[in-house]
Amino acid sequence: MRSISGCQDVIELPRFTFNPKEGIDNPALVITDDFETEQNTLPKLHQLRRVEGQNFGFYLQKNTDEQGLEITAINPWSPAEHSELKEGDRVLEVNEEYVVNMDFFKVARKIQSCGLHLFLLVLKRADYEQAVCTGVDLQKLATASKGGHCSRPRLYHIDWHQHYGLGMTIISAEGRKGHCILSVGAGGPAEKAGVTSGDRLVWMNGADTSNLTHVSINRSLKKSADSVTVLVVDGESESLYMRRKMPILPVLAGHCHLPHSAKTMHLVKGPDGYGFLLRQEKFPETRQTVHVLREVDKESPAEEAGMEDGDLLLAVNGEPVEFMEHDDIVKRVRKSGERVSLTAISIPGRRLFRNIGVSPLFFHDKFIHQDDLDVLNQTAIHTAQPQRFGDALL
Numbered sequence: 001m002r003s004i005s006g007c008q009d010v011i012e013l014p015r016f017t018f019n020p021k022e023g024i025d026n027p028a029l030v031i032t033d034d035f036e037t038e039q040n041t042l043p044k045l046h047q048l049r050r051v052e053g054q055n056f057g058f059y060l061q062k063n064t065d066e067q068g069l070e071i072t073a074i075n076p077w078s079p080a081e082h083s084e085l086k087e088g089d090r091v092l093e094v095n096e097e098y099v100v101n102m103d104f105f106k107v108a109r110k111i112q113s114c115g116l117h118l119f120l121l122v123l124k125r126a127d128y129e130q131a132v133c134t135g136v137d138l139q140k141l142a143t144a145s146k147g148g149h150c151s152r153p154r155l156y157h158i159d160w161h162q163h164y165g166l167g168m169t170i171i172s173a174e175g176r177k178g179h180c181i182l183s184v185g186a187g188g189p190a191e192k193a194g195v196t197s198g199d200r201l202v203w204m205n206g207a208d209t210s211n212l213t214h215v216s217i218n219r220s221l222k223k224s225a226d227s228v229t230v231l232v233v234d235g236e237s238e239s240l241y242m243r244r245k246m247p248i249l250p251v252l253a254g255h256c257h258l259p260h261s262a263k264t265m266h267l268v269k270g271p272d273g274y275g276f277l278l279r280q281e282k283f284p285e286t287r288q289t290v291h292v293l294r295e296v297d298k299e300s301p302a303e304e305a306g307m308e309d310g311d312l313l314l315a316v317n318g319e320p321v322e323f324m325e326h327d328d329i330v331k332r333v334r335k336s337g338e339r340v341s342l343t344a345i346s347i348p349g350r351r352l353f354r355n356i357g358v359s360p361l362f363f364h365d366k367f368i369h370q371d372d373l374d375v376l377n378q379t380a381i382h383t384a385q386p387q388r389f390g391d392a393l394l
Contacts, residue, residue: 041127042145043092045246048079048118053323056080056111056118060091062104068092068128068138069099069107079118088125092142095119096152096252100138105318112320113359117251121145150240152254153202153233155356156193160226164188168195170221172214180209180217182232193257195230200238202248203231206355229258229356250356253363260349262314262364265305269338275300276307278333280326283350291321291329293344307342312350314361315343322359 057078069091167188171181180201275297291313316332345360353360
């Protein structure tokens with residue numbers, strides 16, 4: 001094709017008539033660029049939902065010779081199969097958090113403790129290998145798949161103040177059911193917690209507000225009496241989540257301001273043992289079996305580590321034990337020898353997190369002590385298949 005420059009000959013194109021009903025149908029107007037547009041393969045988002053006591057139904061492993069976490073097997077009829085997750089998929093994000101370079105066991109614990117909902121951003125195996133070979137920035141690829149910068153929602157627990165109340169007002173957008181904008185008063189509890197004016201209220205006290213009327217939301221606030229737990233997000237991010245058809249849930253929270261957080265206690269056995277009793281009890285409100293720390297001896301290693309009577313046991317040496325049998329937990333504690341790390345939470349804290357829908361371990365990033373992590377890693381290396389690092393059913 002010749003270019004037009006100066007006094008060079010001009011190629012005259014055939015005349016045509018534009019018909020607005022029929023559009024343009026003229027071969028002479030077909031644009032043929034000298035380059036070919038390359039269509040990047042973007043990651044796919046999978047939402048998994050399980051019922052109480054059920055696994056998500058997939059195995060996860062990390063190879064020692066390359067980056068990335070690989071889905072190695074899918075259980076039939078599981079939430080993973082229902083979400084169309086495939087064997088060989090490589091996980092880039094777990095609940096909107098980039099995990100490619102994260103410690104394998106930390107990722108596994110995040111999945112185990114995320115409650116009933118799980119969001120995985122994955123690349124097909126072939127696409128992942130191609131991206132790695134060509135030097136593609138996987139984190140930027142994950143961000144690009146969202147259609148723009150998307151801030152994760154924030155979770156706050158706000159206590160009622162006798163002078164300020166909650167320190168926020170809910171403004172309902174006209175004609176949009178459940179679309180609530182927050183106006184925050186200066187110096188009030190909401191502002192101190194971290195809520196800002198213009199934030200969208202998307203979840204409150206265990207309920208999605210998108211299907212609630214302004215009247216019912218205000219009624220729920222009045223019933224909250226002394227405190228309220230809310231999930232908020234900025235307006236731009238809310239729009240991006242809606243375009244992605246992705247529900248905004250507490251499990252996606254990137255920041256939280258919550259009371260009654262879990263605590264990890266490092267105990268060294270004394271002459272009379274650790275100084276506490278582990279009992280299996282029924283949680284009064286749900287009749288669910290829980291493991292409770294009782295009869296904490298005065299000046300014992302348990303008391304000195306911060307243990308209180310009635311604390312609910314969550315993990316032993318960084319391994320979640322909420323759904324284990326009593327005898328198995330006792331064996332793990334005894335097997336630890338002269339030292340043990342226990343993660344626990346108070347009963348009010350357990351009620352709060354049950355309302356949120358996640359385990360208290362979900363926001364307790366440091367519940368795995370580095371010494372315990374080293375032991376877990378060594379165990380995985382010796383028990384896993386060759387060339388594999390870890391192999392966990394989730």
